[in-house]
Amino acid sequence: MIVRRLPLLALLLGTAAVAQPQVAPQPVVTPTTTAPAEGGLTGSVSDETPWQDLGIAIPTFATNADIATQTSAGSTAGLGRALADVITSDLKNNGLFKPAGPDALPQPSFGQIVAPDFGVWSGRGAEMLVHGYVRANSDGSLTVGCYLYDVALRQQLVKGGWQVPPADWRRAAHKCADLVYSRLSGESPFFDSKIAYIAETGPKDRRMKRLAIMDSDGANHRYITTGQAIALTPRYAPDYKSLLYLSYFNGYPRIYVYDLETGKQRLITQSTNPTFAPRWSPDGKWILYSMAVGGNTDIYKISAAGGGQPQRLTNTPGINIGGSFSPDGSKIVFESDRSGGQQIYVMDADGANQKRISFFGGRAATPEWSPRGDQIAFTHIAGNFRIAVISPAGSNLRYLTDSWQDEAPTWSPNGRIVQFFRTEKGSGRTGIWQVDLTGRNERRLPTPVDASDPAWGPVRP
């Protein structure tokens, strides 16, 4: 038996970190990884060569005892199946994996979680195997363990464990999917994250637009505003405690900070001028916004804590709008029509050294800096509206989508996937879509109603 039993026993029996209910999943055991050389799989999603889909078996998670839980998935046995389902669905559709979920697979026993029957899995053609367990703790919380095995090598590649309150059981599944994804792709995790967006209903000339939030897979959907006032362009705070968005509350478009804990909101600036296009700095300390004064729109920066004086960053005739910080916070990419049509510019975070970087025909709008810093996603307008990426220097233009109207890209926390919204010609109906950086794996996100303006937040701690 190659599997290391000791840390595992500690994980299964561990009572150390199981004391009080927690809001965030508590790592029970720090994920450990064997040396990549043993793993046999390296690579990057940014690699342009075609990938062979990797077969991963994800059978039902086992449990030590079938105990009722306070989750929507029922008892720990039902939860074990639901966890495997969530992981399977996370790993689908991103161009790397071909996961097989619990429906089609035999169910391992509790003991087999740490000692898989590799013969069964290699016989089914699985290259990778995810095993896991779920255990109900006496305080009502849940402990979820997650193990990734290389079937051919008969070796454990990585494992992790998390303690979660019952309401957060899906987060444990996302953490497991993140562990598997990171170990096999070499990329940073992204599944355990949330998305803010605008939910749209009603006819084209009287669309109701509501602020809404959901998990990265569309679960735990929640409306934040009622739809009485038009809501647009949300942005999650990096700590997920608040949202920036535009609202026509009181009749005029203004940027508000909405506190998700208290349900209260405040204006970011008391000016009577309209404000648009709110953005956070990566550290959450600054807010960028655009304000029209006498018809001229410029970009401003203000302390997120409130109370400070806004600092004006652009000062040219025309529309300067949006803005997205580089991951290190030193630069801002933004959109301006100072040269005629919308084009992309970069400046220092204090507004100095403004320089156009888009020179490829058509118009270029809504630039968003990748969290990895290596790419800028934007909307290219030349006839149709397409999502494209360029380097921060403005070179290497690559299209990711080709449709009538795709706009407003937002990056996954690991900078490998771009979400955007697609508008249907004629009907004006909208939906959130995502595509990976190869442009090959495009899919629509499930939302209860039409959806636009997605804003992807960071991986949760």
Added chain:
Amino acid sequence: MTLRNPRMKTPPATLRFAAALLLAGGLGLSGCAKKAPAELPPPPPAPATATEAPAPATVSGPAAGSQADFVASLMGQDTIYFDTDRYNIDAADTAALTAQAQWLLKYPAKRATLEGHADERGTREYNLALGERRATAAKNYLVSLGVDAARLTTVSYGKERPVALGSDEESWAKNRRAVTVTVD
């Protein structure tokens, strides 16, 4: 810049004549309104739109100085239209804005909101800024004609409130607009 005049617009000469009528009219305006055919149905009870003033029961036309009166008097010239991505005021727009200014100067207590709009073929945030630019251009022109700036406010709806629902040049031309709405 070819796509202009989504609606039939009054040529400037005719407009000036109409404006002269308006100016000369004074109280005659309400008299004009009363000329509506007798068989016209009575105004719908308590209109849902907040912009419409409740008409006095004995008068069949809109009350003088009301938003309904403004709309009826302007005959489509409460709205001006723009080329793609543009916000400049052209000859047809100046005619419409002149007519608006004359009405506003006649009712100096009235306030008005200029609503700026864009077509759906623009990104959402840019269109909000563009709508504001268009509304401001219209406002500035009214001010240049003598309307007190303090009476005028602007609001942009970007591409969020189209009037024409198609995805074609004709619809887009109708949606690139600034609408003057008086506040009752």
